Amino acid sequence: xxxxxxxxxxxxxxxxxxxxxxxxxxxxxxxxxxxxxxxxxxxxxxxxxxxxxxxxxxxxxxxxxxxxxxxxxxxxxxxxxxxxxxxxxxxxxxxxxxxxxxxxxxxxxxxxxxxxxxxxxxxxxxxxxxxxxxxxxxxxxxxxxxxxxxxxxxxxxxxxxxxxxxxxxxxxxxxxxxxxxxxxxxxxxxxxxxxxxxxxxxxxxxxxxxxxxxxxxxxxxxxxxxxxxxxxxxxxxxxxxxxxxxxxxxxxxxx
Amino acid sequence: xxxxxxxxxxxxxxxxxxxxxxxxxxxxxxxxxxxxxxxxxxxxxxxxxxxxxxxxxxxxxxxxxxxxxxxxxxxxxxxxxxxxxxxxxxxxxxxxxxxxxxxxxxxxxxxxxxxxxxxxxxxxxxxxxxxxxxxxxxxxxxxxxxxxxxxxxxxxxxxxxxxxxxxxxxxxxxxxxxxxxxxxxxxxxxxxxxxxxxxxxxxxxxxxxxxxxxxxxxxxxxxxxxxxxxxxxxxxxxxxxxxxxxxxxxxxxxxxxxxxxxxxxxxxxxxxxxxxxxxxxxxxxxxxxxxxxxxxxxxxxxxxxxxxxxxxxxxxxxxxxxxxxxxxxxxxxxxxxxxxxxxxxxxxxxxxxxxxxxxxxxxxxxxxxxxxxxxxxxxxxxxxxxxxxxxxxxxxxxxxxxxxxxxxxxxxxxxxxxxxxxxxxxxxxxx
Numbered sequence: 001x002x003x004x005x006x007x008x009x010x011x012x013x014x015x016x017x018x019x020x021x022x023x024x025x026x027x028x029x030x031x032x033x034x035x036x037x038x039x040x041x042x043x044x045x046x047x048x049x050x051x052x053x054x055x056x057x058x059x060x061x062x063x064x065x066x067x068x069x070x071x072x073x074x075x076x077x078x079x080x081x082x083x084x085x086x087x088x089x090x091x092x093x094x095x096x097x098x099x100x101x102x103x104x105x106x107x108x109x110x111x112x113x114x115x116x117x118x119x120x121x122x123x124x125x126x127x128x129x130x131x132x133x134x135x136x137x138x139x140x141x142x143x144x145x146x147x148x149x150x151x152x153x154x155x156x157x158x159x160x161x162x163x164x165x166x167x168x169x170x171x172x173x174x175x176x177x178x179x180x181x182x183x184x185x186x187x188x189x190x191x192x193x194x195x196x197x198x199x200x201x202x203x204x205x206x207x208x209x210x211x212x213x214x215x216x217x218x219x220x221x222x223x224x225x226x227x228x229x230x231x232x233x234x235x236x237x238x239x240x241x242x243x244x245x246x247x248x249x250x251x252x253x254x255x
Numbered sequence: 256x257x258x259x260x261x262x263x264x265x266x267x268x269x270x271x272x273x274x275x276x277x278x279x280x281x282x283x284x285x286x287x288x289x290x291x292x293x294x295x296x297x298x299x300x301x302x303x304x305x306x307x308x309x310x311x312x313x314x315x316x317x318x319x320x321x322x323x324x325x326x327x328x329x330x331x332x333x334x335x336x337x338x339x340x341x342x343x344x345x346x347x348x349x350x351x352x353x354x355x356x357x358x359x360x361x362x363x364x365x366x367x368x369x370x371x372x373x374x375x376x377x378x379x380x381x382x383x384x385x386x387x388x389x390x391x392x393x394x395x396x397x398x399x400x401x402x403x404x405x406x407x408x409x410x411x412x413x414x415x416x417x418x419x420x421x422x423x424x425x426x427x428x429x430x431x432x433x434x435x436x437x438x439x440x441x442x443x444x445x446x447x448x449x450x451x452x453x454x455x456x457x458x459x460x461x462x463x464x465x466x467x468x469x470x471x472x473x474x475x476x477x478x479x480x481x482x483x484x485x486x487x488x489x490x491x492x493x494x495x496x497x498x499x500x501x502x503x504x505x506x507x508x509x510x511x512x513x514x515x516x517x518x519x520x521x522x523x524x525x526x527x528x529x530x531x532x533x534x535x536x537x538x539x540x541x542x543x544x545x546x547x548x549x550x551x552x553x554x555x556x557x558x559x560x561x562x563x564x565x566x567x568x569x570x571x572x573x574x575x576x577x578x579x580x581x582x583x584x585x586x587x588x589x590x591x592x593x594x595x596x597x598x599x600x601x602x603x604x605x606x607x608x609x610x611x612x613x614x615x616x617x618x619x620x621x622x623x624x625x626x627x628x629x630x631x632x633x634x635x636x637x638x639x640x641x642x643x644x645x646x647x648x649x650x651x652x653x654x655x656x657x658x659x660x661x662x663x664x665x666x667x668x669x670x671x672x673x674x675x676x677x678x679x680x681x682x683x684x685x686x
Contacts, residue, residue, distance in 0.1 A: 182372035186329070189365035196360045204359035204430065207368075209405065 018071050026064025030057040048133070096151070100134045103150035107131055111153050114170070117162040121148050125161075166228040167200060169235045172210065173219040173242055176250040181209070181217050184249055188221060191241055198234055200224035261312040270574070280393055280415050282599065283673070285318070286469040290674050292317040296681070301381060303374055321381070323373055325366075332366035337396045338546070339363070344395060345506055345594035346422030355427050368399065375403035382406065389685050392438070402437035409684045412438040415466070416596040417618060418448035423455055432456025439684045444597040445618045462680050465622070466597045467673030470665070473606050476579045484580035488568050490526060495648055498528040498585040500578070500600040501592070503547040508591035508614060508634060509554050515591075515641035517561040523648050525566065529554070530581050532572040582607035587647045587654055592617050593634050601629070602668040605661030610654055612643045622668075628661040 034053040041049045062083060069079055091098075107113050117128045119138065124146040126138030136153065138146040160166075175184045185207050192205040199205075203224040211218040221242070225231040267273050288300035299317045306322035307330055313320040325333060339358050342348075352358040374397060378390060390410045392400050401410045412435070423431070432455070435441055440460040443449050449463040476484075490496065497516075501507035509529060516527050533547015551569070558567045573581065582588070588604040588611050595617035602619070604611050611629040613620055623629045630643040647654045666672065 181376065182369045185372055186365040186369040189368055190362050193360050193362060193365070201360060202356055202426070202429070204356060204364075206433065208403070 015071065019068055022064060022068050022071060026061060026068075029064070030060040033057065033060055096149070097134060099151040100149050103154050104131065104133050107136065107150060107153060111158075112160055112165050112168065113153070113158075114162075114165075114168065117160050117165055119161060120159040121146075121153065121156055124148065164200075164203070164224055167225045167231055169221075169223045169225055169231055169238070171221040171223075171235060171239050171242060173207070173221055174246060175217040175219060176246055177216055179246065179249045181219070184246065185219060187245055187249065188219070188242060191245060192221070192223060192238070195234070195238060198226055198230065200226050260310060261314065262310040264313050264315045282468060283466055284393060285315075286472075286670050287674065287677060288318055289316065290670060291678075294674075294678075296678060301385065301387070303378055303381075305370065321377060323370070323377060325370060325373070329366045329369060332363040333370045336361065336363040336367035340367070340395060341416065344416055344418075344422060346417075346419060347506065347594065354424075355430055359430065367396075371397060371399040372403055375400050379404055379406065382408070389681060391681075398431075398434045402434050409686070410438045411440050411442065411680065411684050413442045414448070414452070415444060417594055417616075418443050418451045418455075419594075420451045420454070422594070423451065425455065428456030432458070435459070440680060442680060445621045447621060448618065460683070462676075464673060464676040464680070465619075465668045466599050466602075467668045467670050468599055468602055468606075469670040470606055471670075472575070473582075473603065474576075474579055476576060476583055480576055481580050481583060484577055485584065488528070488570060490568070490584065495523065495525040496528060496585045497525055497644060498530055498581050498588045498604075499590070500530040500581065500588065500603065501590065502531045503529075503533045503550045503554070505546075505550055505553075506593045506595070508593050509550075510557055511591040511634065511637050511640060512589050513554065513557050513561060513563060513567065514637045515644060516563060516566060518638070518641040519644045519648070520563065520566050523645065525586075525644075525648060527563075527567045528570055528581060528585070529567060530570045530573055530578070578603070579607075582609055585609050586651075587611060587658075589640070589644070590614060590617055590619075591632070591634065591640060595619070599668070602665045605658070605665035608655070608658035608662050610647065610657035610661050612640060612647070622664055624660075624664075626657075628657055628664045 034057045037053040037056050038049055041052060044052075066076065066079065066083075069076055103111075113119060113128055113131065113136065115128050115131060119126070119128055121138070124138060124140075126140040126144075126146055128136055129139045129145075130137040131150075133150075135147045135149050138148060140146065173184070173188055175181055188207060189205055192199070200223075206222045208220050208222075209217060210220045221238075223234075223238075225234050264273070284302075288297065288302070291297040292300065297317075299319070301319050301321065303321045303323060305325070306320075307324050309322045311322060313322070336358065339352060340355065343352070343355055343358065352361065358364055378400070381387070382390075387408065390401075390404065390406075390408060391413065392398075392410065393413045394415045398412070401412055404410070435452070435457045436459060438459060440462060441452060441457060442462045442464050443452055444463065444466050446463050449461050452461050484490075485492070497512075499507070499509055499512055501509070503509070512527065516525070519525060533550070555569070558564060570577070570581070582604055585604070585607075587609050588600065590598050590601055590611060590613045592598065592614045593616055595614065597618035598613065599619075601611045601613055601617070601623075605628070611623070613623050613629055613631055614634040615631050616634045620631055623631050625631050630646075632639045632643060647657075
């Protein structure tokens with residue numbers, strides 16, 4: 001056994017202390033990130049919330065591990081290579097999931113499906129009871145639940161059997177921080193009244209609160225266009241007018 | 256009290272610091288909460304309502320009241336939309352809007368919506384703090400709240416006004432349905448209203464509960480109270496008296512009673528007491544509308560034109576004690592409404608053993624057995640109303656018997672009966 005000199009021993013102890021501190025910092029950062037994500041996603045389904053916060057925690061631990069390996073003076077290349085390969089494998093594995101997630105953002109705008117609509121995809125028919133980031137769930141009259149991956153809605157020809165789907169306009173309204181939501185809603189409704197001749201008057205505008213965050217509140221305005229071919233044009237014009245209105249409310253002194 | 260934060264009503268003196276003048280809904284809901292607390296079904300009640308002039312909050316025993324305020328323009332527009340909606344739902348069509356759908360495209364409706372959003376946000380904020388077990392929303396002016404709150408906590412809605420097939424066409428089903436279906440259950444005031452509700456877009460659990468009153472609150476006036484009331488309103492000891500207890504509103508049909516009275520006084524000596532004022536909404540202190548005052552002026556002119564000055568007495572608002580005197584001194588009462596959600600004044604009349612002549616347009620018509628506990632008349636049939644008045648004036652023993660029968664029917668509308676039904680519904684909804 002080779003006896004260690006005091007300076008060497010000191011260096012080893014210091015390094016171990018550094019590693020211990022880095023482990024503690026990593027553990028704290030992972031826990032903090034996980035907790036923040038849980039709070040931010042409190043309205044998301046618990047399972048999704050749990051998975052996202054766990055994923056973030058694993059990521060923090062991997063970064064922490066890299067720093068620790070570096071601190072120990074070990075070769076990082078092999079670890080980076082392994083992590084890179086794992087990342088590529090994860091992306092390949094998640095390709096379908098990512099495709100479904102990106103398709104989700106087209107549903108409702110370019111693919112006119114909403115919760116509550118009666119739709120048919122391939123030979124499956126039912127009422128849309130949920131549109132989540134990965135799939136849309138159809139409930140048939142017999143009570144069977146069909147899970148349609150969102151990407152399938154892009155690839156397959158689908159039918160929306162709800163009578164008003166072709167004329168429905170859905171506009172997200174971002175109410176800026178500091179603007180009173182009931183006041184903003186009243187102004188949006190008054191604005192819609194100016195367009196009533198272009199809208200189906202049997203269906204007055206419906207506003208609901210979609211997200212009530214700390215920065216702003218997101219409302220959803222649903223209208224029916226009188227003519228299906230004017231739907232997009234009307235949505236664009238109304239959307240622009242509403243954005244202008246919100247900006248005006250944001251800058252005007254509050255009563 | 257305006258501008259104060261929290262007022263404890265128990266420390267105030269009724270008649271000095273405040274006037275207790277509940278409308279039909281409050282007359283039902285307040286005792287309901289008190290009884291539910293007494294029976295330990297509830298720990299406490301939190302009551303949210305519009306009150307532009309009151310303090311921010313008030314406490315009334317186990318009930319905490321939260322007053323919602325609107326700015327002047329919003330208050331006026333909300334009031335206009337509410338009144339229009341009320342007329343439309345009662346089947347009264349004047350000038351535009353002709354339908355609820357037209358009304359929903361007006362700027363006034365935007366403020367009706369705003370008021371409901373404020374109430375919804377306030378209720379949700381209170382829920383975050385107090386963790387409610389049930390939201391019990393009352394009356395049509397708060398209908399959108401269930402949909403707006405979005406919470407999955409149990410939500411019960413009580414529709415107090417008529418839900419008549421004649422007044423509510425199938426075209427409104429989509430509009431009403433989207434709000435009604437946001438509730439776990441809807442309660443209406445009669446079986447026929449419930450049947451219409453289910454035919455007009457509502458798909459959930461529906462119940463009917465006859466409106467109810469706390470009979471223990473109706474005492475027997477003393478001789479001196481009766482003498483004082485008679486002196487105040489110029490009534491003689493031997494006067495035969497007919498009463499209409501209703502707020503001053505064209506829908507209450509006072510004009511029909513006056514026209515019928517013009518016929519009756521040709522052969523009978525009788526006094527007609529018109530008891531009540533305009534509603535809060537129609538008062539200058541309320542939503543700034545002048546419906547009550549305008550209707551009073553119209554009725555006073557009608558009295559003059561029909562030569563009924565010495566037969567008709569307008570009492571205005573009366574206290575509870577005076578109301579007891581009204582029923583005690585009356586031979587019978589009349590409710591000639593053009594449209595009427597229910598008509599609890601009929602139950603009050605029965606409590607004093609006085610029969611009633613009721614318009615078929617009133618919800619309580621469902622409880623009238625013609626010639627047994629009262630008479631039913633078509634709202635526009637003035638000659639028939641006059642005939643029934645004469646019949647009751649000419650047959651004191653029949654009047655007495657019908658009054659006795661009415662007292663039995665009144666048991667269907669007592670707080671005890673209502674409480675039993677309400678508890679059953681709450682248990683079913685809350686689980």
